[in-house]
Amino acid sequence: MPSHQKPDPAKVHAEQLKAVRIAINEVDEQMVGLIARRERLVRRAGSLKEDDESVRAPARVEQVISNVRGFAEKLDVDPTVVERTYRAMIDAFIEFELKVRRQP
DSSP, rough: OTTOOOOOOHHHHHHHHHHHHHHHHHHHHHHHHHHHHHHHHHHHHHHOOOOOOHHHHHHHHHHHHHHHHHHHTTOOOOOHHHHHHHHHHHHHHHHHHHHHHOOO
């Protein structure tokens, strides 16, 4: 391209979006690794709990939510997004832990 021509804004935008998506994929891979670690810990915690109610542990759920909202605020991340993400993850892990507890 001759030096006097400006780059096509649509092409620049598409290239930037592609780069952002690659970075998001890298973050997702790291997050799945952390979720795997959390799953191992949940399995261990589940083996130490006496009943299903101790798995559900609403007070502990709220403690975790409070903690992650605080972490989010320190990192200048939207605490509502973090809370909603964690509530979904915690719900999934509670179901998982209950299922694991019921297996012979």
